[in-house]
Amino acid sequence: MTVNNTQINRFNSFEQQVSYFTHKTGVHLPRMTFGKGAFFKDLGMWSNTYHSRIDKMESVHILPDPVQGLSFPRAIDVLSSALSLSSKVIDENEIYGLLEYFGLPEEKATQPVISLSGGEILLLNFAKAKAMLPYVDGITACSPIHWLNENRYHYWGKLAEYYDEKNCFVDVALLEGEPFIDEVNEEPEALAHPMPAVDWCLSLSDPAVIFEEIRFPSYHPASKIGYSTAGDRTIDLQSPVLLTGDNGVGKSIFAKVLSGIIKPSGGTVSIQSPNGDGGSRLIFQDAIDQLFGKSIDGHMDWVFRFDSQKRQVAGEIYNEIDTTIREYTKERPADHEALGPQSERCTLLQAKISLVSERLATLPSVLILDEPGWGLSRSIARKLVETVCRTAGNLKVAVVLISHHAGWWQSMVHSRCHLSRDGKDAVVIRKI
Amino acid sequence: MNKHTDIKKAMPWWLKFLLLLIFGLPGISGWPTGLFVLHLQKTDLFTPEIAFICVWGTYACCVWMVVLLSAGINKLLTYLGAAFTLALTVSILGALMRGFFPIIAAGMSKEAISFKLIRIFINIIVFLPYSVLFINSFSAKRLIDNVAQLGGRYRTVGLHLALAFRVFQHTGEVVFNLFEIWTEEYPEKILPRNKNELGVRWYSPVKILVWVWGSIHAWIFACIIHTFEPIPAMVEEIERINRAQNSER
Numbered sequence: 001m002t003v004n005n006t007q008i009n010r011f012n013s014f015e016q017q018v019s020y021f022t023h024k025t026g027v028h029l030p031r032m033t034f035g036k037g038a039f040f041k042d043l044g045m046w047s048n049t050y051h052s053r054i055d056k057m058e059s060v061h062i063l064p065d066p067v068q069g070l071s072f073p074r075a076i077d078v079l080s081s082a083l084s085l086s087s088k089v090i091d092e093n094e095i096y097g098l099l100e101y102f103g104l105p106e107e108k109a110t111q112p113v114i115s116l117s118g119g120e121i122l123l124l125n126f127a128k129a130k131a132m133l134p135y136v137d138g139i140t141a142c143s144p145i146h147w148l149n150e151n152r153y154h155y156w157g158k159l160a161e162y163y164d165e166k167n168c169f170v171d172v173a174l175l176e177g178e179p180f181i182d183e184v185n186e187e188p189e190a191l192a193h194p195m196p197a198v199d200w201c202l203s204l205s206d207p208a209v210i211f212e213e214i215r216f217p218s219y220h221p222a223s224k225i226g227y228s229t230a231g232d233r234t235i236d237l238q239s240p241v242l243l244t245g246d247n248g249v250g251k252s253i254f255a256k257v258l259s260g261i262i263k264p265s266g267g268t269v270s271i272q273s274p275n276g277d278g279g280s281r282l283i284f285q286d287a288i289d290q291l292f293g294k295s296i297d298g299h300m301d302w303v304f305r306f307d308s309q310k311r312q313v314a315g316e317i318y319n320e321i322d323t324t325i326r327e328y329t330k331e332r333p334a335d336h337e338a339l340g341p342q343s344e345r346c347t348l349l350q351a352k353i354s355l356v357s358e359r360l361a362t363l364p365s366v367l368i369l370d371e372p373g374w375g376l377s378r379s380i381a382r383k384l385v386e387t388v389c390r391t392a393g394n395l396k397v398a399v400v401l402i403s404h405h406a407g408w409w410q411s412m413v414h415s416r417c418h419l420s421r422d423g424k425d426a427v428v429i430r431k432i
Numbered sequence: 433m434n435k436h437t438d439i440k441k442a443m444p445w446w447l448k449f450l451l452l453l454i455f456g457l458p459g460i461s462g463w464p465t466g467l468f469v470l471h472l473q474k475t476d477l478f479t480p481e482i483a484f485i486c487v488w489g490t491y492a493c494c495v496w497m498v499v500l501l502s503a504g505i506n507k508l509l510t511y512l513g514a515a516f517t518l519a520l521t522v523s524i525l526g527a528l529m530r531g532f533f534p535i536i537a538a539g540m541s542k543e544a545i546s547f548k549l550i551r552i553f554i555n556i557i558v559f560l561p562y563s564v565l566f567i568n569s570f571s572a573k574r575l576i577d578n579v580a581q582l583g584g585r586y587r588t589v590g591l592h593l594a595l596a597f598r599v600f601q602h603t604g605e606v607v608f609n610l611f612e613i614w615t616e617e618y619p620e621k622i623l624p625r626n627k628n629e630l631g632v633r634w635y636s637p638v639k640i641l642v643w644v645w646g647s648i649h650a651w652i653f654a655c656i657i658h659t660f661e662p663i664p665a666m667v668e669e670i671e672r673i674n675r676a677q678n679s680e681r
Contacts, residue, residue, distance in 0.1 A: 071669040077573040085676040215504040217568040293654035307626035
């Protein structure tokens, strides 16, 4: 696949990537890890300066958190708005055609964007970019395939080829080591010491999640996902566990069921682990949102407001992970920026460490990390996950990694599970 | 598609706007609910307070019925859950504040304060579902397209209003997302997860106030921050639509 006009830029930290994106597009993304004061200051700065941008080149943007590039609530609105830039009459079939072209079924047109999976949101961004092609001069995309399953990378290739044919620029901002369509994945380094294992088991008794019909503001039919295992109802696992599956298969929903955010409409899911059979804790794909608008330290202080002992434990876990990663980055100065200053915690990596430490301090039965590598370079992501798994292993907390990049965690995981569709409503979990 | 949706699709936006405006008239002008309250009082069967509660209670049922027919039972229950939580929080906090700082209620009798808090409670449980229904009844995308076709000075003002409208709509999406995050952090929702420190009675009156006040504060700022976060990207999108319409002229 040859795409001539593609410019690929690689960065060592999320903050550098965002800064490049803002510089290229003029779209300012307020900082979310410094707390409300910095947020409003950034927003104020943006409102004072955004009109002064000289470069008036029209381009499509895929933001680091791709949902932010979709300003309307449903795919049908997003795509009709994109098509209307260059055409007065919009045919609904054209919208369905675009969705199908990027592997999204027709019913996704009316599903609220916020309920789509990360990969589906990226694919919708691709469909939007194709719809806008006649109107724009190029595309600036941050990590455009990070949330995609490998079998869907070709959708980005197709989109980039379209832009190339029209002599439009393709500007891609990636993090170091992040996979890209025509690159060979490096073999990950072997671990110096074996990863501590935690034995646990997952029991499923036909749990099902029903998504009610939406009648307002527009109609979207009800849907259902039922989870089952391929053989016995109980799967014996050894932590760390890697959970894989295609985009939209229901991995994140399963993680939310395990952590009690979504209650199954029928059936049960249970966990038996050394730390008991309580609920698991979850770090979302877009972990920054879990700071709930607070600064990293502000959030940590607030959740332990009535439990200073656990606050202390969380602080110790934070320092342990932080020290290990700092030691690691001493030999790799380029990676050091991702870790940020010790005095003022403010980077995405520090936010992730803080959220993980907070959860480990509560000694959950299982800690689920949904796409832990998002926003991190490959080496830093590996070091973070390795350190977290070791710390969790010492605390007898089982860890589940949900990821599309199985290669990143090679030699780090003890068990693997794969989720696959079996018919329209059923998902089968297989230990592989 | 079902018949209900087809009817909604067929209704022109201005008719929908007019019907919703008429339906919300008691909130804007106090008419005709004020008139009914007076009539009930004149019968001498009701005190002014009971007459007010009867009339506004009936109006609340009408509003909920319209929400039920438009949005379905699940959405109605979600809106009511949010409305009652907010109404209770505001009323209880209002009562506490008036207790701690009597100057706020200077010159008012205890009965008058209670009645005022009941009025606030009723207003929230009526107008929160109504406002959500109103805001979500119109497509921001169509509004932006239509405004971008306007000429003259109304165009810029219209685009700003359209953006504000979309940001309001986005608040609903933000609340949904924040609710999931909150549930993960605090599975009991109204109680802190980490409260087991030995010798600390987190539920002591002072600490529970800290928790309640901190939670309200956290929700308010999280809603504002997450609602405002995508504004730069939204502005870029709307300006692009505006530029595209300009170039077609």
